[in-house]
Amino acid sequence: MRIDLHTHSTASDGTDTPAELVRNAAAAGLDVVALTDHDTTRGYAEAVAAVPEGLTLVTGAELSCRIDGIGLHMLAYLFDPEEPELARERELVRDDRVPRARAMVGKLQDLGVPVTWEQVARIAGDGSVGRPHVAEALVELGVVPDVSGAFTPDWLADGGRAYVEKHELDPFDAIRLVKAAGGVTVFAHPLAVKRGEVVPEDAVARLAAAGLDGIEVDHMDHDEATRTRLRGLAGELGLLATGSSDYHGSRKTCVLGEFTTDPEVYGEITRRATGAFPVPGTGGRD
Incomplete structure (x- = not known):
């Protein structure tokens, strides 16, 4: 069973439409794919309508957060997209x-x-x-x-010459809001050092104590040593360890299914979620 829990469509900064994304996921041999556009659920309806037979869609979002001046992304899965407080925070981020x-x-x-x-x-x-x-x-x-x-200090990396801050959630608030909406939270690419300053491990421990469910371990921006370190950290903190492609279509070099999540971890995510449920494909439609 091949499970990719981090992808983007044209609803945010990917190049595949939501319908194209789920069809391409099936063509890549995936059994499960999560649509996690940045701070938006706009792609849900199109993706759900197009899920091919044999593929299961997990709805989600990647929430923009900041802690102690350091930016981080929080993957949120299977939350109720209509929950008003979380919807309001997503709107504030999008409007900025x-x-x-x-x-x-x-x-x-x-x-x-x-x-x-x-x-x-x-x-x-x-x-x-x-x-x-x-x-x-x-x-x-x-x-x-x-x-x-x-994404370097010369240009757009955090603190770079052309970088501009935006409205971002406090990650503790993000965890609280997602949980209140019945969802599950996973810290995305926590040690992607090439993107800029990363959150220290003691802050990850505080997030875990606040209810964080997991960390994304297997990711293109983590080398083998980093993945080993993160897997150990997940074990110490009792966090789920996921793997994902962070697919953006042709905008980045990563491909669907480049990294995947263990089926047992996926099963635990779905067991914890109460806000929404995975969508099994029925053949889709254009």
Whole structure:
């Protein structure tokens, strides 16, 4: 059983539509895929309608958080998308995305980069605009070789020359809100050091004490030594250890199913969730 619990569609910063994503997941040989767009559930309806037979869809989101000045992402699975307090917080984060992206464009222009808001808006399309869209604009202009190359201190990494802060959840509040909505929380790529400063292990322990369910261990931004370290930390703190591709379509080099989650861990996630249930495919429709 192959399970990928972290993917993105055009509802945020992926390049596959939600329908294309679930079809591509099935074609890649996955049995379960989670749709976890940034701070939004906008892709749910399209994805649910298109789930092919043989694939199960897990609904979720990747929530933008910050602790002690350090950004982190919290994967939330199988929560009730209509729960009002969590929905309100997601809306606050989404509403801040456009002014933030415009401010990053302004900083890049001050640095001599001929990027425009119109270019970034075209790349984002109907998705929730974010740093990857600005990064892709830099790729188009030949400023950096690829999207990952834009996430450096020279450009868009946390604290970088063109970085702009946005509204983000306190992760303790995120855990509380997701649990109140019947969901399950997993700390995404916690030691992805190439993205910037990471949360120290003592903070992860505090999150675990507050009800965090798991940490994403097997991820493209974690080398083998890091994965071993995180697996040990998960064991010490009693956390679930997941694996995922963090698929963004053609925007990143990762592929669906590049890393996967153990079926027993997936089973525990579904047992803990009460806000929503996995959606088995019935053939889908266009």
